[in-house]
Amino acid sequence: MVVVLTLSREAAITVADLGEFGLIAAIQEILPPDTTAIVGVGDDAAVLPAPDGRTVASTDLLIEGRHFRRVWSTGRDIGVKAAAQNLADIAAMGAVPTALLFGLAVPADTAVTWVLELTEGLVAECDRAGAVIAGGDVTGADTVMLGITALGNLGGREPVTRRGARPGDVLAISGMVGRSAAGLAILQAGVDPASAPGLADLVAAHRRPRPDYQAGPLAAAAGATAMIDISDGLVADVGHVGAASGVRVDIEAARLPIPGLREAAALLGADWRDWALGGGEDHALAASFPAGASLPTGWLVIGTIGRGNGVLVDNRPWHGRGGWDHFPAC
Amino acid sequence: MVVVLTLSREAAITVADLGEFGLIAAIQEILPPDTTAIVGVGDDAAVLPAPDGRTVASTDLLIEGRHFRRVWSTGRDIGVKAAAQNLADIAAMGAVPTALLFGLAVPADTAVTWVLELTEGLVAECDRAGAVIAGGDVTGADTVMLGITALGNLGGREPVTRRGARPGDVLAISGMVGRSAAGLAILQAGVDPASAPGLADLVAAHRRPRPDYQAGPLAAAAGATAMIDISDGLVADVGHVGAASGVRVDIEAARLPIPGLREAAALLGADWRDWALGGGEDHALAASFPAGASLPTGWLVIGTIGRGNGVLVDNRPWHGRGGWDHFPAC
Numbered sequence: 242m243v244v245v246l247t248l249s250r251e252a253a254i255t256v257a258d259l260g261e262f263g264l265i266a267a268i269q270e271i272l273p274p275d276t277t278a279i280v281g282v283g284d285d286a287a288v289l290p291a292p293d294g295r296t297v298a299s300t301d302l303l304i305e306g307r308h309f310r311r312v313w314s315t316g317r318d319i320g321v322k323a324a325a326q327n328l329a330d331i332a333a334m335g336a337v338p339t340a341l342l343f344g345l346a347v348p349a350d351t352a353v354t355w356v357l358e359l360t361e362g363l364v365a366e367c368d369r370a371g372a373v374i375a376g377g378d379v380t381g382a383d384t385v386m387l388g389i390t391a392l393g394n395l396g397g398r399e400p401v402t403r404r405g406a407r408p409g410d411v412l413a414i415s416g417m418v419g420r421s422a423a424g425l426a427i428l429q430a431g432v433d434p435a436s437a438p439g440l441a442d443l444v445a446a447h448r449r450p451r452p453d454y455q456a457g458p459l460a461a462a463a464g465a466t467a468m469i470d471i472s473d474g475l476v477a478d479v480g481h482v483g484a485a486s487g488v489r490v491d492i493e494a495a496r497l498p499i500p501g502l503r504e505a506a507a508l509l510g511a512d513w514r515d516w517a518l519g520g521g522e523d524h525a526l527a528a529s530f531p532a533g534a535s536l537p538t539g540w541l542v543i544g545t546i547g548r549g550n551g552v553l554v555d556n557r558p559w560h561g562r563g564g565w566d567h568f569p570a571c
Numbered sequence: 572m573v574v575v576l577t578l579s580r581e582a583a584i585t586v587a588d589l590g591e592f593g594l595i596a597a598i599q600e601i602l603p604p605d606t607t608a609i610v611g612v613g614d615d616a617a618v619l620p621a622p623d624g625r626t627v628a629s630t631d632l633l634i635e636g637r638h639f640r641r642v643w644s645t646g647r648d649i650g651v652k653a654a655a656q657n658l659a660d661i662a663a664m665g666a667v668p669t670a671l672l673f674g675l676a677v678p679a680d681t682a683v684t685w686v687l688e689l690t691e692g693l694v695a696e697c698d699r700a701g702a703v704i705a706g707g708d709v710t711g712a713d714t715v716m717l718g719i720t721a722l723g724n725l726g727g728r729e730p731v732t733r734r735g736a737r738p739g740d741v742l743a744i745s746g747m748v749g750r751s752a753a754g755l756a757i758l759q760a761g762v763d764p765a766s767a768p769g770l771a772d773l774v775a776a777h778r779r780p781r782p783d784y785q786a787g788p789l790a791a792a793a794g795a796t797a798m799i800d801i802s803d804g805l806v807a808d809v810g811h812v813g814a815a816s817g818v819r820v821d822i823e824a825a826r827l828p829i830p831g832l833r834e835a836a837a838l839l840g841a842d843w844r845d846w847a848l849g850g851g852e853d854h855a856l857a858a859s860f861p862a863g864a865s866l867p868t869g870w871l872v873i874g875t876i877g878r879g880n881g882v883l884v885d886n887r888p889w890h891g892r893g894g895w896d897h898f899p900a901c
Contacts, residue, residue, distance in 0.1 A: 279625060280730050283815070285663040285800050286629035286723070288730045291621030295609060298628075298705065299616035300720050302674035304712045333615040344632035344718050375628065382634045388674050388718020390630050393616070400610050400618045470615050485613070 256356060256381075257349035264379055267353060268360050275373045278340070287375035289340050289392060297393035297400065299330035305385040313428050316355040318448040320362020322522075323387045326472060328370045329452040329524040331393035333470035335401040335461025338454055340375040340392040341367050346382035362449075370454045398461045406467035406486035406529035412544035413536055415456035415526045417498045418475050419513065420446035422520020423505050430509055437508055439501035452524040459537035460528045468528040474519040476559050479527050480552045486529075489549035491556070494518070496543040518559055586686060586711075587679035594709055597683060598690050605703045608670070617705035619670050619722060627723035627730065629660035635715040643758050646685040648778040650692020652852075653717045656802060658700045659782040659854040661723035663800035665731040665791025668784055670705040670722040671697050676712035692779075700784045728791045736797035736816035736859035742874035743866055745786035745856045747828045748805050749843065750776035752850020753835050760839055767838055769831035782854040789867035790858045798858040804849040806889050809857050810882045816859075819879035821886070824848070826873040848889055 256264055275281040280288035303309060303326075309319045328338040343363060347356060367374055372391070424447025427440055434441040452470075460468055467486055471478045475492070483490040499517050506513035529546050530536060552559060586594055605611040610618035619626075633639060633656075639649045658668040673693060677686060697704055702721070754777025757770055764771040782800075790798055797816055801808045805822070813820040829847050836843035859876050860866060882889060 280664070280732055284730075284732050284734075285660040285798075286627045286666070286721075288664065288725070289626045289628060291624055291626045294621055294624060296619045296621045296626040296722065297616045298619060298670070298672055298720070298722060300672040300674050300706060300718060301708045302676050302710050302712075302716065302718050304676055304710060304716070306713075307711060330615040334610070334618065336616070340628070342628055342630040342720060344630050346632050346634055346716065376630060378631045380632050380634060381637060382632075382714075382716070383636075384713065386632065386634070386676065386712070386716050386718075388630060388632050388716075388720075390628070390672060390718075390720040391616075392626065392628060395618070400614075402610055402614050404614075468615075 254353045255349065256347055256351045256353060259353055261379060264353065264356065267357060271357055271360055272374055273364060275375070277373055278375050282374065282376055287340070287342065289375055291394070293395055293397050295395055297331050297334050297336040297395060298390060299327055300388065300390040301327050303387040303389070311385070314448050316358030317362035320359040321366045321449040323389050324363045324366035325450045325452055325524055326522070327389045327391035328366065328372060328454060329470040331391050332452060332454045332457030333468050333526055334393065335398050335457050335465065335468065336393035336395045337458055338370040338372040338391055338393045340373050342376040342390045343374065344378040344388035346380050346386040348383060349381055396458065398458065401461045401465045401468040401528070403467055403469055403482045403485035406482050406488050406546045408488055408546055408548045409532050410466055410529040410546040411532055411542045412479065412490060412492065412527065412529055412546060413540045413542045415453055415460070415539045416523060417500070418471060418523055418525055419499055419502050419517035419520045421450060421522040422516040423502055424448065426509055426511055426516070427505065432509065440505060443501060443505055446523065450522060450524045453539055456526050456537065456539055460526065460540060463530065463537050464534050465528040465530055468526060471521065471523060471525045471527055473521045475527065476518045476552050476554065482527070482529065483550060483552060489547040490544065490552045491547055492544040492552065492554045494555050496541070498541055518554060584683045585679065586677055586681045586683060589683055591709060594683065594686065597687060601687055601690055602704055603694060605705070607703055608705050612704065612706050617670070617672065619705055621724070623725055623727050625725055627661050627664050627666040627725060628720060629657055630718065630720040631657050633717040633719070641715070644778050646688030647692035650689040651696045651779040653719050654693045654696035655780045655782055655854055656852070657719045657721035658696065658702060658784060659800040661721050662782060662784045662787030663798050663856055664723065665728050665787050665795065665798065666723035666725045667788055668700040668702040668721055668723045670703050672706040672720045673704065674708040674718035676710050676716040678713060679711055726788065728788065731791045731795050731798040731858070733797055733799055733812045733815035736812055736818050736876045738818055738876055738878045739862050740796055740859040740876040741862055741872045742809065742820060742822065742857065742859055742876060743870045743872045745783055745790070745869045746853060747830070748801060748853055748855055749829055749832050749847035749850045751780060751852040752846040753832055754778065756839055756841055756846070757835065762839065770835060773831060773835055776853065780852060780854045783869055786856050786867065786869055790856065790870065793860065793867050794864050795858040795860055798856060801851065801853060801855045801857055803851045805857065806848045806882050806884065812857070812859065813880060813882060819877040820874065820882045821877055822874040822882065822884045824885050826871070828871055848884060
């Protein structure tokens with residue numbers, strides 16, 4: 242096994258050189274010892290503790306050229322991002338992420354080093370969330386594709402769905418919005434991130450989102466009535482909460498935490514509100530709380546819940562960039 | 572919603588016409604009501620019962636052109652096959668499949684009818700296994716890709732891993748081998764399945780494997796010492812059991828259940844043993860049992876477990892087709 246790993250760290254070694262089972266062995270070699278799984282990586286299925294008698298589960302696909310580009314992100318960046326977006330879905334239910342399963346499709350000429358870096362990114366983000374990698378699948382494909390499933394533990398709490406927001410609640414977020422979209426815009430414009438203060442942080446936010454996984458369970462414990470992971474864009478995602486709960490959502494733009502966004506937008510000739518209100522992939526959490534509830538550390542009120550439907554920004558419908566549709570009309 | 576569904580059944584309507592959220596709505600429309608999930612489809616994550624305090628989980632990717640071809644299989648066939656191969660992994664641990672999550676990537680010009688047929692195939696196979704569809708994700712891609720995760724319930728039993736086979740055990744299988752490979756060979760050769768008796772059954776076995784999901788939990792209850800889903804080929808997969816258990820596996824070819832295989836091989840000028848010993852994707856289960864154990868209905872002894880390592884077929888190493896490698900050396 243050590244021989245495989247040593248060989249596989251040479252940049253010239255491709256996935257085809259190792260073969261499927263060699264690649265799996267090389268990946269398993271760098272996974273940290275899993276002390277929580279009852280049956281871990283390497284069998285037909287993993288067996289994991291579900292101590293409160295329930296399992297929280299979410300799955301996502303990431304496709305090269307649509308969700309990431311290898312020229313803009315390292316293998317490690319892509320691993321971090323893939324793990325983060327799924328683990329954040331678990332936190333958004335009020336659960337603690339516990340395990341991750343990943344399917345990886347790569348072209349045969351992919352460098353094994355790249356696959357191992359991606360795995361290291363998955364491992365690092367799981368580690369940050371307190372989760373383990375419990376299983377996976379590798380296969381060939383013409384482009385890189387990832388299928389990620391995250392599991393979590395509610396620890397006896399009731400799940401916080403999208404359906405419980407009530408008129409009179411406040412709307413709050415944990416984390417920042419628009420940073421990933423700003424970082425992507427900087428990369429797309431070919432602007433040197435070192436050319437102005439703050440740009441590098443925005444590019445890093447695009448490459449490696451940093452959800453606060455504890456914010457979800459803390460919000461649940463504090464009485465959050467509804468919660469969602471902001472993956473498609475703030476307006477689009479709180480719109481999902483509004484639709485599921487049968488309420489109107491009012492956002493006050495001036496309350497949004499957007500450090501560095503106005504400056505970067507001015508530099509690029511862009512509108513910071515497009516990023517903050519329409520940009521996805523920051524994986525901040527949005528939640529509604531009863532008015533007067535004591536919000537956990539890190540949660541910031543950005544609006545209110547009212548009677549009606551739809552999303553208003555500063556009392557007006559939002560007509561800017563509207564969030565992400567994976568099948569935009571041609 | 573009904574309007575969406577009615578529209579979406581017209582063959583000319585594409586995924587791009589509906590958009591991501593319209594497609595999700597159309598898919599949700601045909602999912603049967605889920606009476607088991609605590610939180611089902613349509614939130615950030617599903618919340619599912621895990622009544623014995625453990626969860627069994629397995630994930631797989633299926634890529635167009637590698638795991639299926641749309642010219643050879645209908646959307647429904649592909650849905651059935653994608654569900655079956657993951658649900659069989661759960662059964663192979665001795666667990667009862669309970670839920671399935673699916674990620675679906677499709678080109679924007681894909682007919683919505685095709686996506687709905689695929690969903691119907693997933694639903695039908697989940698129904699056959701007693702599982703529900705608990706969540707999913709849709710996105711665009713240049714080719715069709717599926718990321719499937721299956722979950723299961725051990726019902727208080729110990730998981731049956733690949734590691735427990737002992738010298739003196741018998742080797743048994745539930746289900747047949749080589750049928751999917753034979754069906755694929757018939758399709759590849761362009762032979763009309765109606766041209767000889769039995770060919771249509773083999774093609775059907777390739778398109779829609781029919782694992783016996785109860786066979787896994789029954790084997791566990793009967794004392795199976797090790798178990799595996801035959802996905803890569805009989806020799807390759809019992810080889811995994813042998814390697815994990817530190818034992819030798821002896822197969823008696825004459826005992827293999829291969830109805831129709833010899834006749835089809837003669838017709839195509841192929842070797843039936845290549846199909847039966849090397850062909851994957853039938854998703855039969857192989858398990859070792861203590862000598863003298865009373866095997867559950869449907870399980871058939873095909874060999875023995877001995878001291879040593881490797882796999883022997885009729886006392887000789889097998890040099891035929893060796894199972895499936897997703898990155899064959901060029």
